Amino acid sequence: MLAAAGTDDALVRLWDVGRSGPPRPLPRPLAGSGAPVLTAAFAPDGRTVASGAEDGTLRLWDVSDPARPRPAGTVPDAHPGGVLTVAFAPDGRTLATGGVDERVRLWDVRDPDDVRLVGTPLTGHTDWVGSVAFAPDGHTLATGSQDKTARLWDVRDRDDVRPLGTPLTAHGDWVNAVAFAPQGHVLATGGRDRTVRLWDVTDPARARPLGGELTGHRGGVTSVSFSPDGRTLASGGEDHAVRLWDVSDPARADAFGTALTGHLDTVTSVAFAPGGDTLASAGNDLTARIWTLDTDRALSRVCARTGGDLTPARWAELLPRLPYRPTC
Structure with a gap:
């Protein structure tokens, strides 16, 4: 099993995080245009990595042979000002990106060597778009922005994407993170207002808050991720901490124990392993950490x-x- 992280030294680094031993860096990082890498994500089949850079470049990498990764498609001006977030659709055929230009774009990545823009950019946000996530069925896209809102989009027809309902506005500051639960009925959002919020998106056009705000972080929440069984939510924050939340009943969500500490700067990303017994986190302290939850x-x-x-x-x-x- 592999993990990937983008870095300020303009590289995407890969680690072998198999169960047999400690994480091991692979010897050949992915080198792009020379600009800091702001975001990276694996395709569902694990054979492709997408990355976005500060210079606006979107890149795809073929990692089907981890020992010999190679560059695939490149889009030099995917988002003027910087590509801040990338996410693959569950079928791996479409990639969503958000950026400094306040836009969301969809890309056809069926052939990673020939990336093509799909439809027109999604507009509506009025500030940087820093988070995108597809629902498990691939029909809905969530986006979070520094305009303090999250938005939902009907992406069943990739050429004619439509907004769903009204923007989600409970956060009092930037919405830094969005994530769907595996069953697709709950959306989590994390904000610079130091809170995590849960939303009932059973009908995405009529999304509504679930329970109250989840508090505990002492700085903005930068990342959220559900466990594969959907019963636990992880969040990372500007307070250098990772927190776990019991969301088995989303209307009565609560914290699990105390924060996971060790990072020395903002935790920028959290993600569960497919088995759910391991959590990875990455931070501005230039480290990635693996947490054993079993x-x-x-x-x-x-x-x-x-x-x-x-x-x-x-x-x-x-x-x-x-x-x-x-x-x-």
Whole structure:
């Protein structure tokens, strides 16, 4: 299994994050135009990576052979001023992008070597578009903007995209992040107002808030991601923290435990592994971190590293959020 991250040194770096050991960087990063890479995402089949850069360039990369990745399609002026966000549709045939130009664009990426614009740009936002996400059925697109709104779009006809309902306006500041739950009926949004909000989008044209705002971050929320079973939501923020939320009942969502700490700057991205037992986060501290959410797996790794049972003091150092018990 691979993870990807864009960097200020104009590279997209890949890591092998398989279960057999610690994350391992692959030897050949993806080098583009020389501009900082602001966003990156895998296609659903894992064979293609899309990246967006500060100079407005959209790039696709063929990573079907991770040891020998190669550049594929390039769009030099996808978004004047910078490509801030990219997301593949569930079928992998369409890519959505948002940018500094306040626009959202759809691209036909069936042939990654020949990327083509689909339809006309989606307009309505009045500030930078920093987040895009497709619903699991691919029929709806959510977008978040620094104009303090999230919007929903009917994208069933890629050549004739239409807005759905009215903008979602509960956040008091930039909407930095949008994500659909795996079942597609709930949308999460994260804002610079330090809150996470959940929305019932069973009927996207009549989206409504679910419960109250989720609070706990001490800085803006920059990223949100649902676990594969849809029962947990992860969020990352400007407070350098990652938080987990119990959203098994979205109307009564609440925090799981204390924040996951370790990053030394803003957490810019969070994402669950397909199995749901691992969470990845990346930050402006120039690090990516892998969090093991499966307690038994975490303990087995600790035992392998220490070579024996843990004293209560050593346990408190390595596993401060778990109650002590004999392990190895």
